[in-house]
Amino acid sequence: MRAGVLTVSDRCAQGMQEDRSGARARELLQANGWEIVRWGVLPDDEDQIAQTLKEWCATCDLILTTGGTGLAPRDVTPEATLRVLDRQAPGLAEYVRWYGYTHNPRASLSRGVAGVCNRTLIVNLPGSIRGVEDGFAALIPLLDHAVALIQDRPTDH
Numbered sequence: 001m002r003a004g005v006l007t008v009s010d011r012c013a014q015g016m017q018e019d020r021s022g023a024r025a026r027e028l029l030q031a032n033g034w035e036i037v038r039w040g041v042l043p044d045d046e047d048q049i050a051q052t053l054k055e056w057c058a059t060c061d062l063i064l065t066t067g068g069t070g071l072a073p074r075d076v077t078p079e080a081t082l083r084v085l086d087r088q089a090p091g092l093a094e095y096v097r098w099y100g101y102t103h104n105p106r107a108s109l110s111r112g113v114a115g116v117c118n119r120t121l122i123v124n125l126p127g128s129i130r131g132v133e134d135g136f137a138a139l140i141p142l143l144d145h146a147v148a149l150i151q152d153r154p155t156d157h
Helices: 020-031 046-056 077-084 090-101 105-109 129-150
Strands: 002-008 035-042 062-066 114-117 120-125
Touching: 002 020, 002 046, 020 035, 020 062, 020 129, 035 046, 046 062, 046 077, 062 129, 077 114, 077 120, 090 105, 090 114, 090 120, 090 129, 120 129
Parallel strands: 002 035, 002 062, 062 120
Antiparallel strands: 114 120
């Protein structure tokens, strides 16, 4: 299965801060058998995020974003993601938030969304390492099945 990891952060894009959350997301995906075919860092720019997500859908089965999901004025990852989704998967986003909340109440401040663009699952994760780890822990039991459904492959239900 092919994955992309897109970090959204003004500071990382400007080289002022290391992209630790994106690196952690790639590590977790690879440790669970995913091939990382796309990764990158963008500033908090809605048009650039939406364009990149749309382009990556041609080569990825899954795209995880990290960052830009909070309440700050420049946090626009959910809005950019909604622009490219064909269908939302609100249960995934709600579950990621709930799972994170069980470890840190501030996880409920995330506005991340999830859904399908063409045959690619896109999930927004928070921009912290802990947010990525909690989000991934919530998602990992579901990812293979979700992607199989999206791609109309046989499943166990």
